[in-house]
Amino acid sequence: MNQILIMDYRLPLIIPFILLVIFTGCMDTSSSQGPGVPTPGVTTEVSLATTPPAASPAQSYPSTALEIKEYVDQAAAWAQENGKEKAIAEFNNATGPFVTGDVYVYALDYQGTALALPFQPAMVGSNFLPLKDASGKLYTEIEIQLAKAGGGYILYRYPYPAGDQQSTLKISYVRPVDDTYWIGAGVYTSEERLVDMDLLELVDDAKVYAQTHGRERAVAEFNNLNGSFVKGDLYIFSYDYNGTVLSWPYTPDQIGANRLNVTDPVGNHHVRDFLTIAKNGGGITDYYSVNPFTNRTDLKISYVTDIDGTWMIGAGNYIEPGPRVLRA
Numbered sequence: 441m442n443q444i445l446i447m448d449y450r451l452p453l454i455i456p457f458i459l460l461v462i463f464t465g466c467m468d469t470s471s472s473q474g475p476g477v478p479t480p481g482v483t484t485e486v487s488l489a490t491t492p493p494a495a496s497p498a499q500s501y502p503s504t505a506l507e508i509k510e511y512v513d514q515a516a517a518w519a520q521e522n523g524k525e526k527a528i529a530e531f532n533n534a535t536g537p538f539v540t541g542d543v544y545v546y547a548l549d550y551q552g553t554a555l556a557l558p559f560q561p562a563m564v565g566s567n568f569l570p571l572k573d574a575s576g577k578l579y580t581e582i583e584i585q586l587a588k589a590g591g592g593y594i595l596y597r598y599p600y601p602a603g604d605q606q607s608t609l610k611i612s613y614v615r616p617v618d619d620t621y622w623i624g625a626g627v628y629t630s631e632e633r634l635v636d637m638d639l640l641e642l643v644d645d646a647k648v649y650a651q652t653h654g655r656e657r658a659v660a661e662f663n664n665l666n667g668s669f670v671k672g673d674l675y676i677f678s679y680d681y682n683g684t685v686l687s688w689p690y691t692p693d694q695i696g697a698n699r700l701n702v703t704d705p706v707g708n709h710h711v712r713d714f715l716t717i718a719k720n721g722g723g724i725t726d727y728y729s730v731n732p733f734t735n736r737t738d739l740k741i742s743y744v745t746d747i748d749g750t751w752m753i754g755a756g757n758y759i760e761p762g763p764r765v766l767r768a
Contacts (some may be wrong), residue, residue, distance in 0.1 A: 459703045459719050502543055502627060503758055503767040505593070509613045512591075512625050517629045521717050531556035531623070532564065538625075540749045542601055547623045550588070552580050556619055559601040573597040574607035582706045583614045587622035592614030593739040594758045600628060609634075611759070630727050632768040633719045635724055636757070639674060643743055646676045650747050655686075661685035662753070663695065678753040681719070683711055684749060690732040704728040705737050718744045718752035731758045 441584030507690045515538055519527035528534050531545045538545040539558055540620045547556035552569030554560075568580040579596040586592035591614060597607045609756040611634075612626025628657050646669050650658035661667045662676040669676040678686040684702025711729035717723045722745035759766075 441634060458479070469545060469644050474523065483699075484661070486534075501541055501767065502625070503765050504762065505613075505764050505766055506761040508593075508611070508625065508627060508766070509591075511543065512545070512613045512615055512623060514624055516615055516617050517627070519623070524618070524621065527617070528555050528621075532558055532561065534558040543625055543627060545623050545625045547617075547621055548580065548583075549621045550584055552584065556623075583612070583624060584622070585706050587616045587624075592728075594624075594626075595629075595634070595739060598626075609768075611750045627767040629766045631724055632766055633766050634757070635743045638671075639743060639755050639757060642671065642674060642676065643745060643753065645669075646688065646753050646755075647745060647747060655747070655751060658685045663689050663692065665689050673731060674755055676753055676755050678747075678751060679711065679714060680751045681715055683715065711759075712742050714742075714752060714754060718746045718754070722746060729756075729758070734760070736760070 452571035471516060501636075502508045515527075515531070522530075528547060531538050531547050533539070533606050536558070541620055542557050545556065546554070546558075548554050552567050554564050554566050557563050568659060569578075569584075571578070573579050574597045577596050578592060579598075582594055582596075588593060592610060593613050595611050597608065598610045599606055600608045609629050609631070610626045611629050612624045614622055614739075616622045646658070646662065647682055649661065649669075653661075657676060662669050662678055664670065675689050679699075681684060683696065684698050685694045685696065688694050701709070702714075704710045704727045706728055708727045710725065713725045713727070717725050722743070723742055724743050726739060726741045726743075728737050730736070731738050731740075737761040741754045741759065742754045744752055744754035746752050757764075
């Protein structure tokens with residue numbers, strides 16, 4: 441840059457022109473086409489009102505679990521202060537203050553009717569309650585349960601509001617505004633953000649230990665609160681493929697219990713999911729579980745894997761307000 445300034449005395453005249461062009465380009469809100477909401481078993485496409493605008497320098501993208509919650513809490517406070525009618529109108533404004541790039545506030549009532557969808561105006565008034573995401577999750581039903589309980593996080597698959605990505609991992613925080621409607625907002629995420637290296641290394645080390653020392657010795661070590669496989673709220677759990685608990689260090693009274701048909705607080709058959717995913721090579725799964733350190737029921741995202749075809753292990757992270765970066 442210094443060389444250009446020395447070589448060309450005309451640059452001071454050019455800079456304002458360049459800035460004007462850039463500013464004009466940033467103000468462009470021309471329409472684009474993008475994906476809509478998924479219908480049961482099918483992901484459809486609808487026209488979007490606008491492409492998500494980039495965040496301004498003074499308006500940064502929410503990235504952490506805490507920032508997502510604060511984003512929604514601030515919108516709820518504004519809505520409570522300004523009234524439902526004004527809030528819904530503003531939440532539907534794709535160029536308004538409640539849209540930050542691809543992060544936006546959406547609103548629904550407790551019957552599942554969409555009240556505000558800034559990038560999907562044609563879907564406002566639609567009932568989302570029976571809709572499933574690409575994994576078969578009735579995500580709106582879960583969101584309503586969370587909102588009624590005061591708020592919480594949900595992981596699901598939802599189309600990105602621009603381009604042709606039909607099913608993208610998204611983690612949202614939802615909460616009530618009043619007794620007639622609730623709101624949420626989320627960030628698009630990835631498995632790498634959801635399952636960090638510490639968790640993967642713990643599971644890998646536990647698998648090697650189990651394969652080296654055998655099931656009996658490994659299970660005893662996994663249940664040892666002072667052992668090498670319990671690191672605060674990160675610990676190894678294990679089941680056989682009948683659904684019997686082999687290790688659960690913070691819940692020793694459940695050792696030996698069969699939990700094949702148990703559901704989590706929102707109705708997920710999470711133990712069945714553990715077994716199915718582990719049998720098929722391993723991977724991530726999400727469900728709701730009591731955090732042994734806070735005694736709160738939080739979203740938990742676990743990685744599970746098979747040991748020898750007769751039992752499996754896993755470990756997970758609780759999603760709670762904090763500095764953990766979730767944006768992909």
